Amino acid sequence: MPALALAFDVGGTSVRGAVVGAADVVLAESRVATRIGPAVLDDIARMGEGLLAGLSPAARAEVAAVGVAFPGLVDTEAGISRRAVNLGLVDTLVAAPLAEHLGLPVTVAHDTAAAAGAIWEDAGSPASAFVAVLGTGVAAVTYVGGRAILGVSGQAGEIGHLVVDPAGPRCGCGLRGCVEAYAGARAMLERYASRGGDTRVSGVAELVARAEYDRLAAEVWSEAITALADGFLAVGALLAPGEIILGGGVAEARRALLDPLQARMRERAGVTAVPPVRLSTLGGRAGLIGAARLALAAVRTNP
Ligand SMILES: [Zn+2]
Known part of the structure; x- marks a missing residue:
């Protein structure tokens, strides 16, 4: 073996x-x-x-x-x-x-398939789950009946390019206001720097730590969480997955991500059922x- x-x-x-x-x-x-x-x-x-x-x-x-x-x-x-x-x-x-x-x-x-597969297996291979990998990009794999749903193109799960604000910031894909334009690791750092944030900040972990006392860092992080919340609520409305599982480097923020994200989803849910969200242990x-x-x-x- x-x-x-x-x-x-x-x-x-x-x-x-x-x-x-x-x-x-x-x-x-x-x-x-x-x-x-x-x-x-x-x-x-x-x-x-x-x-x-x-x-x-x-x-x-x-x-x-x-x-x-x-x-x-x-x-x-x-x-x-x-x-x-x-x-x-x-x-x-x-x-x-x-x-x-x-x-x-x-x-x-x-x-995304490699990361999501590992996260899903690590979570006990739940029959119904939406597994999101949060890093430079934001992407996901949907599991239904214990199987990955990849779509006819094989590219299903591109939640990063779901538009949550048509008047929002320009995304790498050319559209405006995609989830990734707010919550992608690189986008967050660029948004922080463009608003006059400390130029020495080079990673999301640092940005999140600074959000405790740095107003600009707190704003950028909060806007990322709002974009993720709206993206996941759209997923909830369409698919009603048994749970949403978060992995990838940005998910290493752990409770600094999970707690405000769950609160934001509950605030903005309207009539949509809010899927439970949990963190993978695999992170980046x-x-x-x-x-x-x-x-x-x-x-x-x-x-
Ligand atoms: Zn995009």
């Missing part, structure tokens, strides 16, 4: 890599800022080499597979990035060059854990 996987979570801001073992134990972890274009693939290969080189020979021998959680449109069968706007990639081979470089089988997964590692699980599952079924 293969024991260890090398996992990568490729985001618009950073590329994370880790060696993940049984019970999702992370043995080694690494992170670099994302470079746009094909250079990102060189960075993944180099990070993989570095992580493997840091293992003991015995542990190195246990690494059986590589899992890559990749953003945008992914052909998981062929291991190709069809389109990753934030990375500047179109029809780019991901699995084949990495497999050759590292000498291991590579599984490429869509980042969900993509890595999900990629590792998918990679190990692939070598088990196809050794």
Whole structure:
């Protein structure tokens, strides 16, 4: 039984890599800022080499597979990035060059699917749930009858681009007032900086901590929570899921997110039933854990 996987979570801001073992134990972890274009693939290969080189020979021998959680449109069968706007990639081979470089089988997964799958399994695989991954992007997977509902395009669950205010801020997708334009990690930091916030603030955790005493940080965080509340109420109205489960880096704010979010949803619910909301324990590692699980599952079924 293969024991260890090398996992990568490729985001618009950073590329994370880790060696993940049984019970999702992370043995080694690494992170670099994302470079746009094909250079990102060189960075993944180099990070993989570095992580493997840091293992003991015995542990190195246990690494059986590589899992890559990749953003945008992914052909998981062929291991190709069809389109990753934030990375500047179109029809780019991901699995084949990495497999050759590292000498291991590579599984490429869509980042939201990998993260949401891990969060959902971690939550006990509930029959009905809406699993939202909150990071630079905001996306989700809906589970009904214990199955992921991906839609005919495979892209169902793009709650990040649900418009909650048509006169709102411009989103990366070109529309105005999307959930992500308020609640995406990068959007929050940009909104804070553009209003004259402290330029040293570089992460959402810092922004949330500052919200205790910094009026601008509190405003930006509160507006993000309102956008998420309205987005989740729309989900509640359409799908009435058994629960909403939150993971991803922004969900690492824990109660500073959950408490005001639940209150805001109750305030703004109207006649819509408010679904219960809970936090995943996986936080920002969900993509890595999900990629590792998918990679190990692939070598088990196809050794
Ligand atoms: Zn958008």
